[in-house]
Each structure stands twice: as C-alpha cells, then as structure tokens.
Amino acid sequence: MVLTNTADVAIPELAGYQRRLLIGGAVGMIASLAGLFMEPTQFLQSYLMAYMLWLGVTLGCLALGMVHQLSGGGWGVVIRRPIGAATRVLPVMTGLFLPIAFGMFRLYSWTNLDLVAHDEALRHKHLYLNAPFFLARAAFYFLVWNTLTYFLNAWSLEQDTTAEPGLARRMQKLSAAGLLGYGLTITFASFDWLMSLEPHWFSTIYGVLIMGGQALSALAVLIVVLVWLSRRAPLDKIVVAAHFHDLGNLMLAFIMLWAYFSFSQYLIIWSGNLPTEIAWYLHRLQTGWRAVGVTLILFHFVVPFLLLLSRAMKREPRTIVVVAGGILVARLVDLFWLIAPEFHHAGISVSWLDVVLPVSLGAIWLGCFIGQLRGRAILPLHDPGFDEALGRILEKAKAERSAAAH
Amino acid sequence: MASSHSSQGTPPVIAPGHTFGTVTDKISAIVLARKTPIGWYAGFAAAFALTLLLLVSLTYLVLKGIGIWGNNEPVGWAFDITNFVWWIGIGHAGTLISAILLLLRQSWRTSINRFAEAMTLFAVASAGIFPLFHTGRPWLAYWLLPYPNTMNVWPQFRSPLVWDVFAVSTYATVSLLFWFVGLIPDLATLRDRSQSKAGRIIYGMLAMGWRGSSRHWHRYETAYLLLAGLATPLVVSVHTVVSFDFAVSIMPGWHTTIFPPYFVAGAIYSGFAMVLTLAIPIRAVYKLEDFITMRHLQNMAKVMLVTGLIVAYGYMTEAFIAWYSADKYEGFVPLNRLTGPYFLAYWSLILCNVAIPQLLWLKRVRTNVPILFIISIIVNVGMWLERFVIIVTSLHRDFLPSSWGMYSATFWDWSTYVGTIGLFLSLLFLFLRFLPMISIFEMRTMLPEARVDEEAI
Numbered sequence: 001m002v003l004t005n006t007a008d009v010a011i012p013e014l015a016g017y018q019r020r021l022l023i024g025g026a027v028g029m030i031a032s033l034a035g036l037f038m039e040p041t042q043f044l045q046s047y048l049m050a051y052m053l054w055l056g057v058t059l060g061c062l063a064l065g066m067v068h069q070l071s072g073g074g075w076g077v078v079i080r081r082p083i084g085a086a087t088r089v090l091p092v093m094t095g096l097f098l099p100i101a102f103g104m105f106r107l108y109s110w111t112n113l114d115l116v117a118h119d120e121a122l123r124h125k126h127l128y129l130n131a132p133f134f135l136a137r138a139a140f141y142f143l144v145w146n147t148l149t150y151f152l153n154a155w156s157l158e159q160d161t162t163a164e165p166g167l168a169r170r171m172q173k174l175s176a177a178g179l180l181g182y183g184l185t186i187t188f189a190s191f192d193w194l195m196s197l198e199p200h201w202f203s204t205i206y207g208v209l210i211m212g213g214q215a216l217s218a219l220a221v222l223i224v225v226l227v228w229l230s231r232r233a234p235l236d237k238i239v240v241a242a243h244f245h246d247l248g249n250l251m252l253a254f255i256m257l258w259a260y261f262s263f264s265q266y267l268i269i270w271s272g273n274l275p276t277e278i279a280w281y282l283h284r285l286q287t288g289w290r291a292v293g294v295t296l297i298l299f300h301f302v303v304p305f306l307l308l309l310s311r312a313m314k315r316e317p318r319t320i321v322v323v324a325g326g327i328l329v330a331r332l333v334d335l336f337w338l339i340a341p342e343f344h345h346a347g348i349s350v351s352w353l354d355v356v357l358p359v360s361l362g363a364i365w366l367g368c369f370i371g372q373l374r375g376r377a378i379l380p381l382h383d384p385g386f387d388e389a390l391g392r393i394l395e396k397a398k399a400e401r402s403a404a405a406h
Numbered sequence: 407m408a409s410s411h412s413s414q415g416t417p418p419v420i421a422p423g424h425t426f427g428t429v430t431d432k433i434s435a436i437v438l439a440r441k442t443p444i445g446w447y448a449g450f451a452a453a454f455a456l457t458l459l460l461l462v463s464l465t466y467l468v469l470k471g472i473g474i475w476g477n478n479e480p481v482g483w484a485f486d487i488t489n490f491v492w493w494i495g496i497g498h499a500g501t502l503i504s505a506i507l508l509l510l511r512q513s514w515r516t517s518i519n520r521f522a523e524a525m526t527l528f529a530v531a532s533a534g535i536f537p538l539f540h541t542g543r544p545w546l547a548y549w550l551l552p553y554p555n556t557m558n559v560w561p562q563f564r565s566p567l568v569w570d571v572f573a574v575s576t577y578a579t580v581s582l583l584f585w586f587v588g589l590i591p592d593l594a595t596l597r598d599r600s601q602s603k604a605g606r607i608i609y610g611m612l613a614m615g616w617r618g619s620s621r622h623w624h625r626y627e628t629a630y631l632l633l634a635g636l637a638t639p640l641v642v643s644v645h646t647v648v649s650f651d652f653a654v655s656i657m658p659g660w661h662t663t664i665f666p667p668y669f670v671a672g673a674i675y676s677g678f679a680m681v682l683t684l685a686i687p688i689r690a691v692y693k694l695e696d697f698i699t700m701r702h703l704q705n706m707a708k709v710m711l712v713t714g715l716i717v718a719y720g721y722m723t724e725a726f727i728a729w730y731s732a733d734k735y736e737g738f739v740p741l742n743r744l745t746g747p748y749f750l751a752y753w754s755l756i757l758c759n760v761a762i763p764q765l766l767w768l769k770r771v772r773t774n775v776p777i778l779f780i781i782s783i784i785v786n787v788g789m790w791l792e793r794f795v796i797i798v799t800s801l802h803r804d805f806l807p808s809s810w811g812m813y814s815a816t817f818w819d820w821s822t823y824v825g826t827i828g829l830f831l832s833l834l835f836l837f838l839r840f841l842p843m844i845s846i847f848e849m850r851t852m853l854p855e856a857r858v859d860e861e862a863i
Contacts, residue, residue, distance in 0.1 A: 007553035121732035204664035264666040
C-alpha cells in the first residue's frame with residue numbers, strides 16, 4: 001500500500017524545498033551577521049524574538065503530541081508525523097541557543113554585577129538570576145526536552161517497523177510524565193529568558209501565557225503544513241474538511257486562552273497599580289508601543305476569533321491556511337511586544353533584523369523540518385488507536401467525495 | 407471521536423445486554439415504580455435536620471447581626487467567603503460535564519451529566535446564601551443591582567463584587583435552563599409511564615407538551631447545543647470573577663496574576679471530586695453500575711489528577727514568585743502559611759490536594775472504588791482548606807504587625823456551613839426521588855442499536 005512509503009518517496013519535491021529553504025535561511029543569517037557587528041544588542045534582541053518563536057513551534061508540537069498520546073482523537077491522526085518531525089528539529093534549536101548564551105551579558109541587565117550591587121531587589125534575586133545558574137538551568141531544560149523528543153520519536157519509529165503493541169502504552173506513560181516536565185521547564189525557561197529581561201517585574205501567569213502561545217504557534221504551523229500536504233498524494237485522499245474543522249476549533253480555543261490569560265494579567269496589574277508591576281505596562285502603553293498593543297488585541301484576538309467562529313472558514317483549506325499564517329505572524333508580534341520594549345523604553349523601534357532574523361530562522365527551521373519529515377511514512381500506520389481511527393477516516397473521506405461528486 | 411468507540415481495554419459506557427426498553431425501565435422505575443428505600447428516608451431526614459439548623463442559624467444571624475460569626479478586623483472575610491467559593495467551585499463540574507464535554511463529543515458524559523447538573527444548581531443555591539447574608543441586611547441585597555433610584559445609589563462597577571452578582575446570577579439562570587431543557591423529554595417519559603393521576607398532571611405540566619415528534623427533537627437538539635455553547639464561557643467566567651474578588655486587591659497572597667486559571671482549575675477539581683463523592687454511593691445504592699461504569703469513574707479520576715496538578719502548579723508559581731518578587735510582604739506570605747499559626751491548615755491542604763491525589767497516577771487506585779471515594783472526599787476537604795488558607799492567612803497578617811490578628815470560627819460559623827451541606831443534600835435527595843437521575847433518552851442513544859454512522863460535525 002502506498003501509505004507505507006516514506007514521505008520522501010511519496011512526495012519527491014520535498015528534497016528540493018528542503019535545499020532551497022536551508023540555503024535561503026543560511027543567506028539570511030549571514031546577511032544579518034552584518035547587524036551583529038553594527039548593533040550587537042539589537043541583533044541579540046531580534047534573535048531572541050525569532051528564536052522564541054521557532055523554539056515555541058518546536059516545543060508546542062512536542063506538547064501537543066504528548067497531549068494527543070493521552071487524549072487520542074481524530075484531530076491528531078493526520079498531524080502526528082508533522083508533529084514528530086517538528087520535535088526532531090529540537091537538537092538544531094538546542095545549538096541555536098548558543099548566541100543567547102553568549103549574548104546574555106548584553107541581553108539581561110541582571111548580569112551586570114555593578115548594577116546588582118546597587119539594587120536591593122536584584123541583590124535578593126541574585127541567588128536565582130546569576131550567570132552560572134542561568135546556564136545550568138538552560139542546559140537542564142534542553143536535556144529534558146531532548147530526552148522526551150528522543151524517546152517518543154525512537155519508540156514511534158520502532159512502532160512503524162515492528163508494530164509492537166506495548167509501545168503505545170509506553171509512549172502514553174512517557175507523555176504523562178513529559179507534560180508535567182514540559183509545564184515546569186517551560187515556566188522557568190520563560191521566567192529566565194523573557195521575564196527577566198525586566199528583572200524587577202514579575203507575573204505568576206507568565207509561564208502559562210508562554211505555554212498557550214507555544215501551542216498556538218505550533219497549531220498554526222501544523223495547519224499550514226497539513227494544508228500543503230493535503231494537496232498532494234497520499235494525504236489528498238485522507239485529509240477531509242473535518243480535520244481542518246477540528247484543528248480550527250483547537251486554534252480558536254487557544255486564541256481565546258491567550259486573550260483570557262493576557263487580559264487577566266492586565267486587569268489584575270492595572271487594578272493593583274503597584275509601582276513594580278505597572279511599570280511593565282506603563283512604558284508599553286504610554287509610548288508608541290501602544291500601537292503594538294492595539295495590533296495584538298485586533299490581530300491576535302478579535303479578527304482571528306471572529307473568523308474562526310465561521311464553520312465554512314474552518315473547513316475550507318484555502319481560508320484556514322490564511323488564518324493560520326496570520327496567527328503565526330501575530331505570535332511574532334506578541335513576542336516582539338514582550339521583548340522589544342525592554343530595550344527601547346522611549347518608544348517604538350523596529351529594526352530590519354526584526355524581520356530578517358525570524359524569516360531566516362524560520363527558513364532554517366522549515367528546512368530541517370522537511371528533512372525530518374522525509375525519512376518516515378506520512379501516517380503512523382501501526383498505532384493501535386490509529387488503525388481504528390484511520391479506517392473511519394478513510395471511509396468518511398470516501399463518503400465525502402462521493403457526496404461531492406453527486 | 408474515538409471515545410464513543412470502546413477500543414480494546416477500555417470499559418464501555420454502558421454495560422452490555424441492555425435494550426431501549428430496559429434502559430427506560432430501569433431509570434424511570436427508580437422514580438415511579440420502585441419502593442422508596444428506607445435509607446432514602448433516613449438520609450433525607452438527616453439532611454433536612456441540618457437544613458433546619460441552617461434556618462435557625464440564619465434567623466439568629468438576622469436578629470443579632472454578623473457579629474455572631476468569628477469575622478473581625480483584620481479578618482473581615484472568613485468562613486462566609488470560604489464556603490461561598492467552595493460551593494461555587496463544586497458547582498462547576500455540572501456545567502463542565504454537560505456543556506464542554508458535550509461540545510468535545512465525549513459521549514461518556516451521558517450518564518453523569520443529569521445529576522452533575524442538579525448538583526450544580528444545589529451548590530450554587532448553597533453558595534448564594536453566604537454573600538447574601540454576609541451583607542448583614544439581606545433584604546437590601548437588591549442594592550447591588552444597577553437600577554435608577556432616588557437615593558443615587560449606583561453599584562461600583564470597578565468592584566469585582568458587583569461582577570460576582572452578575573456572574574453568579576447568570577450562571578444560576580443558564581444552568582437551570584440547561585438542566586430543565588435537558589429534562590423535558592424524560593419528563594414526558596415519566597408523564598406517559600406514571601400510574602398516578604397527580605404524577606401524570608405534574609410531570610405533564612413540566613413536560614411542556616412534549617410529543618416526541620421529529621420537529622420537537624430537531625428544535626430540542628438545536629436549543630440544547632446553543633445552551634451548551636452559552637454555558638461554556640460561563641464555566642470559565644464565574645470562577646475567574648471569583649478569583650478577581652481577591653486578585654484585583656493589593657493584599658499579599660491575593661494579588662497575583664495566576665489566580666484566574668488556577669481558580670478555574672481548582673473549581674473543576676473540587677467539582678469532579680464532589681461528583682465522585684455522590685456518584686459512588688448512588689450507583690451502589692440504586693444498582694446503577696451498568697450505567698455509571700468504571701469508565702466514568704476512571705475518567706473522572708483522570709480529570710481530577712490533571713486539574714489537581716494544575717492547582718499544584720499554581721501553589722508552586724505563587725510561592726516562587728513571592729520570593730522572586732523581592733517584596734517583603736509577598737515573601738512573608740508563604741513563610742507565614744508554612745510556619746505561622748495556621749500552618750496546620752496549610753500542610754493539610756498540601757497533603758489533601760497535592761500529595762494524596764498523586765495516587766491517581768496508578769490504575770490500581772483509579773479502578774478501586776472505595777479508595778476513589780475516600781480520595782474524592784479528601785480532595786473536597788483539601789479544596790475547602792485551600793480557600794480558607796488563601797482568605798484567612800492573607801488577611802490575618804497583612805502589612806502592619808500592629809494590626810495583625812487571628813480568626814477562629816464560632817459555633818454559628820460552623821452551623822451555617824454544615825447547614826448548607828444539609829440544604830444541598832436535602833435538595834439532592836428530593837431530586838433522586840422525583841426526577842430521573844440519569845438522562846433516559848440520552849442513555850438510549852448510547853446503545854449499539856442506536857448507532858448510526860457518525861457524522862463529522
């Protein structure tokens with residue numbers, strides 16, 4: 001059966017895309033190196049933003065994959081392999097953390113010991129916010145994420161070849177523990193890498209906000225990938241409108257969650273109006289940055305929310321792909337909002353690096369992703385839950401097509 | 407969804423061997439035919455006695471004022487708000503099971519949704535008593551509503567206490583409608599099967615002329631789905647607003663941004679714990695093991711495990727950020743909880759809400775009904791302690807040590823609390839006796855012969 005072929009055989013043009021994306025990404029990165037020499041802090045700031053976006057896609061896929069291991073459900077069947085491929089980009093993303101590790105003395109003001117010595121709050125936090133511990137924590141986070149990725153993918157591959165039934169159970173157990181590990185590590189990683197850009201500020205919901213954002217970025221990318229795959233054999237005979245409907249609903253749920261978390265944080269801090277907390281919003285809302293905030297409300301919530309309420313919009317690949325692409329851009333703007341104002345307190349400032357770096361890093365990410373996608377079959381055929389779900393999907397696809405033909 | 411298919415290893419949502427007829431017989435007989443068990447009378451009598459205690463407590467409260475409670479300066483909120491939040495939280499499971507699980511196409515919800523919804527209503531009724539009587543002059547409670555009046559009294563819309571009024575009353579209304587609409591086809595079944603004239607008249611009136619025509623069913627399905635959509639945001643909004651009651655203040659231990667999602671998770675946690683606490687004895691007494699199967703109990707245990715972990719995550723972030731904030735008052739809160747005069751309450755809360763529920767990771771525990779029952783009660787206690795700790799330990803030592811104080815509950819605090827448990831149980835006993843506790847027509851759709859090829863929505 002054609003489904004057992006690897007994606008490479010089924011979709012031969014993948015290799016070309018992979019090469020072009022990697023070359024394009026490399027060219028973009030080399031061009032942006034000019035920025036590193038001209039304005040190193042700006043480079044690092046933009047790099048952190050670009051990195052958090054694509055790391056978010058990677059880890060969001062890891063988390064969604066683990067959720068699907070536990071929850072099951074038709075929505076995950078067709079994106080399981082793209083999810084796996086996305087998580088296998090993690091080793092590359094681990095290496096790409098190095099610029100941040102080397103640049104931490106420019107990015108994070110708490111690394112400046114003179115400043116810390118004269119600031120009582122920072123002296124208090126020095127126990128946590130200090131360079132060696134920061135790096136040790138980062139190493140630990142990557143260790144956890146890479147371990148999870150390694151075993152989940154290795155077992156999934158073993159399942160492809162041996163169809164051993166016990167593997168599904170083992171993956172479920174690891175996923176349960178893995179979600180716990182993901183939740184804890186990403187919380188502290190978001191405190192370390194993003195929240196501590198303004199070391200005086202703190203918000204307990206921050207980790208949750210970043211987690212929701214990662215899941216949303218991952219869903220947006222997965223939807224774009226699935227639309228692309230569904231136009232080619234073999235998935236054109238398998239992916240049906242109901243899949244996009246389910247994924248669209250999930251994306252809608254995460255859009256609402258993001259708005260809920262963000263609004264809760266804002267309302268609570270606005271209402272308390274305490275100096276250490278409100279400062280974070282003051283230099284965002286009383287300067288030119290306000291425009292970015294309004295953009296986020298409109299394009300990270302209102303517009304996608306209204307569009308995704310429509311059933312037709314979610315079921316039509318041509319429209320859902322536009323919404324998903326737009327959401328990915330909005331995710332970037334959200335990270336821009338979290339990061340950039342800490343470096344430009346006076347007012348809005350957009351650099352060419354804020355565009356070139358996310359795009360080049362994205363090209364590299366996609367190139368690696370396609371490379372990982374190529375090596376395995378496009379559907380995991382031997383998962384016991386999947387055999388059943390897949391049978392129903394194939395039937396459904398047949399029925400839908402015959403209905404469309406009439 | 408895969409959930410409606412019982413794949414290998416998963417127990418079914420309805421035991422094999424049932425037909426349309428046996429399902430209807432078995433559930434409707436509890437109300438119409440079967441002799442009311444003596445245990446029902448005993449249970450109802452005990453619960454009603456406690457309800458009378460509630461009436462006495464509230465009467466005395468109105469006569470004397472809220473000074474009969476232990477509330478004081480600085481602990482202005484104590485048992486009253488603790489109990490309010492506890493009851494509202496319990497009420498969340500009903501709507502979650504009915505609305506969200508319906509929209510997520512989790513068909514296993516079917517046999518537990520009816521009484522979970524009833525539980526919601528009774529919990530909300532119990533919850534409402536506390537803020538109402540805490541005002542001291544409950545007959546003036548309508549001042550909380552914005553209406554044109556000659557006194558120029560207008561609610562302060564920046565106060566979450568006013569949002570509470572709207573959130574809770576909307577929630578109560580929608581939950582009631584949702585429950586009642588879901589009952590209509592079953593009320594018609596009872597009307598048709600009732601042997602007594604009174605039964606036929608009363609159930610007949612409540613069934614609102616239901617004839618079971620396809621047009622009725624079509625409209626019913628539309629209305630039910632719309633109500634589910636309407637109820638879904640309410641599950642989140644009510645406890646979010648309750649968390650704002652605390653979080654928008656600047657009280658250390660209250661003012662923290664994680665409160666909204668963590669309160670919602672806690673509400674679902676306690677709600678599922680209460681559904682288990684009730685479902686386990688009910689299924690044993692009324693022999694409903696065919697309908698409330700191990701699958702239901704296991705799934706509820708899993709929801710409890712997940713929401714319990716979210717709650718634990720909330721405790722952890724709260725404590726970490728309290729230290730990280732470098733704020734003296736914030737940093738003092740976890741220390742005071744861990745080692746202050748209420749340390750016992752805090753450690754018991756961690757034991758009940760975080761430590762013991764970890765047993766639910768084990769399948770052996772999730773399938774052991776008596777242990778599950780005990781854990782569900784422990785979680786109920788833990789969630790009550792959580793609210794007590796949040797409210798009292800934050801208030802009793804806030805900023806100025808010279809204005810620190812202590813709180814201890816009086817007899818009337820306890821009697822009012824226990825009284826609302828009595829009210830809750832009395833209403834529940836009446837519900838079990840007079841209404842079908844499991845949705846008859848929805849259970850029939852769970853049978854294999856009802857399965858039409860599922861349409862992908």
